[in-house]
Amino acid sequence: MRLSDMREHQSALITKIEDNSLNGRRLCDLGFIQGQRVKCTNIAMLGTPIAYEIQGAKIALRKTDARGIIVLP
Amino acid sequence: MNSRKTVLLMGNANVGKSTVFNEITGSHQHTGNWIGKTVDMARGSYYYKYTDYEIIDLPGTYSLLSFGNEEKIARDYLCFEDYDCVVCVVDCTNLRRNLGLVLQVLEVTDRIVLLLNLADEAKKKNITINEKLLSERLNIPVVTATAKSGKGINRLLEKIHLVCNDFHPESAYKTQYSGVLEYAVFQVEQGVERTIRTDKSSRFFAIRLLENDSSMCASFKDHFGENILSLSPLKEKLDDGKKALETYGISTEDFSTSIAKRLSNAVADISQSVVFSLPSKKEKRDKILDKLLLGKYTSLIFMILLLSFVLWLTIIGSSYPSQLLQTLFSNAETSLAEVMQGLGISEWVIDLTVFGILKVLLWVVAVMLPPMAVFFPLFSLLEELGILPRIAFNLDGAFEKCGACGKQALTTCMGYGCNAVGVTGCRIIDSPRERLVAVITNSLTPCNGRFPLLIAVISMFFTKNSVASAFILLLMLALSMSMTFLTSKILTKTVLKGQKGMLVLELPPFRKPNFIKVLGDTVREKILLVLLRAIIASAPAGLIIWLAANINVGSQSLLCTVADFLDPIGNFIGLDGVMVLAFILGLPANEIVIPVALMAYLSSGAIGDYSSLDSLKEILVLNGWTLKTAICTCVFSMFHFPCSTTILTIFKETKSVKWTLLSIVVPLLTGITLCTAISIIF
Numbered sequence: 150m151r152l153s154d155m156r157e158h159q160s161a162l163i164t165k166i167e168d169n170s171l172n173g174r175r176l177c178d179l180g181f182i183q184g185q186r187v188k189c190t191n192i193a194m195l196g197t198p199i200a201y202e203i204q205g206a207k208i209a210l211r212k213t214d215a216r217g218i219i220v221l222p
Numbered sequence: 223m224n225s226r227k228t229v230l231l232m233g234n235a236n237v238g239k240s241t242v243f244n245e246i247t248g249s250h251q252h253t254g255n256w257i258g259k260t261v262d263m264a265r266g267s268y269y270y271k272y273t274d275y276e277i278i279d280l281p282g283t284y285s286l287l288s289f290g291n292e293e294k295i296a297r298d299y300l301c302f303e304d305y306d307c308v309v310c311v312v313d314c315t316n317l318r319r320n321l322g323l324v325l326q327v328l329e330v331t332d333r334i335v336l337l338l339n340l341a342d343e344a345k346k347k348n349i350t351i352n353e354k355l356l357s358e359r360l361n362i363p364v365v366t367a368t369a370k371s372g373k374g375i376n377r378l379l380e381k382i383h384l385v386c387n388d389f390h391p392e393s394a395y396k397t398q399y400s401g402v403l404e405y406a407v408f409q410v411e412q413g414v415e416r417t418i419r420t421d422k423s424s425r426f427f428a429i430r431l432l433e434n435d436s437s438m439c440a441s442f443k444d445h446f447g448e449n450i451l452s453l454s455p456l457k458e459k460l461d462d463g464k465k466a467l468e469t470y471g472i473s474t475e476d477f478s479t480s481i482a483k484r485l486s487n488a489v490a491d492i493s494q495s496v497v498f499s500l501p502s503k504k505e506k507r508d509k510i511l512d513k514l515l516l517g518k519y520t521s522l523i524f525m526i527l528l529l530s531f532v533l534w535l536t537i538i539g540s541s542y543p544s545q546l547l548q549t550l551f552s553n554a555e556t557s558l559a560e561v562m563q564g565l566g567i568s569e570w571v572i573d574l575t576v577f578g579i580l581k582v583l584l585w586v587v588a589v590m591l592p593p594m595a596v597f598f599p600l601f602s603l604l605e606e607l608g609i610l611p612r613i614a615f616n617l618d619g620a621f622e623k624c625g626a627c628g629k630q631a632l633t634t635c636m637g638y639g640c641n642a643v644g645v646t647g648c649r650i651i652d653s654p655r656e657r658l659v660a661v662i663t664n665s666l667t668p669c670n671g672r673f674p675l676l677i678a679v680i681s682m683f684f685t686k687n688s689v690a691s692a693f694i695l696l697l698m699l700a701l702s703m704s705m706t707f708l709t710s711k712i713l714t715k716t717v718l719k720g721q722k723g724m725l726v727l728e729l730p731p732f733r734k735p736n737f738i739k740v741l742g743d744t745v746r747e748k749i750l751l752v753l754l755r756a757i758i759a760s761a762p763a764g765l766i767i768w769l770a771a772n773i774n775v776g777s778q779s780l781l782c783t784v785a786d787f788l789d790p791i792g793n794f795i796g797l798d799g800v801m802v803l804a805f806i807l808g809l810p811a812n813e814i815v816i817p818v819a820l821m822a823y824l825s826s827g828a829i830g831d832y833s834s835l836d837s838l839k840e841i842l843v844l845n846g847w848t849l850k851t852a853i854c855t856c857v858f859s860m861f862h863f864p865c866s867t868t869i870l871t872i873f874k875e876t877k878s879v880k881w882t883l884l885s886i887v888v889p890l891l892t893g894i895t896l897c898t899a900i901s902i903i904f
Contacts (some may be wrong), residue, residue: 178284184483204316
């Protein structure tokens with residue numbers, strides 16, 4: 150399952166970062182790293198962006214940017 | 223011991239870096255909940271224990287693996303400039319997210335003091351950090367502080383003093399990588415050490431070179447020469463390292479990922495051992511608030527209510543002070559004229575200076591100052607509270623569909639206050655393409671200077687009921703918002719085509735703002751600045767308007783002649799020549815559009831006050847105003863060229879004549895098209 154497909158209030162573990170571009174690395178810096186717990190807290194009106202709780206902070210990403218991360222619910 | 227020492231301030235955005243800076247230097251600088259306040263590096267100085275210190279506030283940074291412009295500036299400064307100490311400011315309430323940057327900085331230099339800021343908020347959230355243990359694990363000085371109240375700053379200065387004078391522990395913590403990774407890093411480290419002269423640790427350079435980090439390689443070449451990477455022994459050692467990785471089948475990407483993972487594990491390990499936390503009430507409150515503010519349906523209602531409330535408060539809160547200022551100023555003008563008469567100054571000089579230049583200038587101040595004094599503090603308050611990033615979150619979906627950035631929602635909102643401020647605010651958008659879209663479309667948002675006109679026309683020609691007129695005003699704002707979306711879409715499909723930038727929006731915890739500070743900051747940074755620019759622009763305009771009204775061509779004044787000349791154009795777009803001329807003369811400030819029009823209609827020689835809206839309507843109707851003229855005036859006042867202050871600001875921000883011209887043409891074209899359409903339909 151992809152990070153972008155998570156339902157609101159769902160928690161999951163990050164298993165893989167597929168995006169190897171600069172964007173993927175930026176996600177790493179923000180705390181989206183293999184093995185991290187992530188929780189989808191809010192999804193905006195149009196389905197994007199999506200707010201995630203990661204390492205105690207709330208970060209919103211666009212759906213397209215969140216696609217590159219694989220999670221295990 | 224009296225040589226000047228240099229100290230760098232580093233840290234994530236939102237950790238109160240600028241507050242620390244102000245607290246140390248005593249100078250004032252804006253701090254905010256929103257990223258990007260310190261694009262231009264602030265410098266300050268202080269004196270401590272017989273030593274002069276210069277302190278530099280680097281832009282807010284999440285990571286040294288730079289992505290944004292500001293992060294690159296911070297990284298390059300850290301890697302290539304001379305300094306004696308780095309102060310890493312981190313947020314106590316979220317050590318885990320901030321520690322990654324600290325570990326990265328430790329790969330560049332050992333000369334670090336770690337400042338655990340926002341200790342008061344951590345206490346409220348039931349979070350405690352074992353300062354001593356953290357200091358032992360990282361082997362660097364650590365200081366807990368609440369910069370807002372100055373607590374811990376003295377200890378910080380003392381630790382900086384120690385580090386600057388080499389009384390710091392010999393080797394600070396370095397993240398160790400496993401097996402072959404560490405071997406490869408070590409090889410390149412040696413290569414770097416033997417090839418270039420730097421007092422920084424070569425570890426950071428080595429890892430970036432192995433990662434093939436393009437932006438870092440570019441900066442590397444900038445500072446050490448174009449052919450640095452082909453110099454020996456760096457070249458050989460770099461090849462050695464890469465070969466070692468290859469032998470184990472580790473690609474550059476794998477290497478990057480492993481390094482990032484190792485760093486994050488180290489962060490998790492360290493923070494787990496030093497942080498103790500209990501769940502707090504505040505988190506629950508934040509959760510409920512976010513449910514309302516970010517909910518699918520509640521957010522829309524919330525935003526409309528908030529916008530209405532802010533605009534309502536601005537209009538109500540400023541109408542009385544505006545009237546008061548106008549009466550005050552007009553009395554002052556009369557007495558000044560009398561004094562000048564008493565001094566025997568000739569009549570036309572008094573007329574020109576007092577009733578020409580000074581009157582326009584004071585008029586602009588009287589109608590501009592009160593709304594700004596209400597709107598901008600309110601806006602800053604929302605920023606401090608943490609509501610603005612949430613508005614950007616709600617609107618980003620729509621902006622993405624138009625190829626723009628969600629943060630444009632914020633610059634658009636700033637535009638309600640003043641377009642010049644909105645344009646400057648576009649700095650918060652990282653992608654240059656999306657920033658341009660935001661700059662060009664900003665003037666499609668009616669600013670405070672245009673609201674009085676809109677409101678006056680609505681209550682004269684549409685409805686007298688205040689609720690109904692508020693509703694019409696909201697409809698107009700909806701129109702301006704949809705035009706913003708539409709033009710953004712057109713721009714990104716035509717002249718500003720390109721790849722979508724990434725959006726990372728931090729939704730910070732809600733914070734209680736410091737009212738007095740907010741007020742002081744906005745007065746200093748936005749209001750006074752804009753007011754000053756408006757005054758500079760309106761004085762010459764006053765002169766031109768007075769001359770136009772008092773120089774006669776044939777039987778009537780120049781003003782009326784030009785207005786007659788412009789009449790066909792005006793009629794075509796549903797206005798008349800006088801209104802077109804008024805908008806052109808209103809270039810320095812939109813506030814003077816109505817007074818100038820009045821002057822032309824009445825063929826009077828000076829800008830006049832009108833006693834009431836009813837009498838104003840009478841004059842307008844006598845001069846051929848219909849409902850159509852009223853609608854077109856509203857539409858055209860929302861969409862025409864930006865005021866001169868904004869144009870100057872756009873040029874300053876884009877440094878390009880082409881984009882400045884486009885920013886003038888785009889709203890003007892929008893307005894002409896809409897008005898022509900309305901005038902044809904009617």
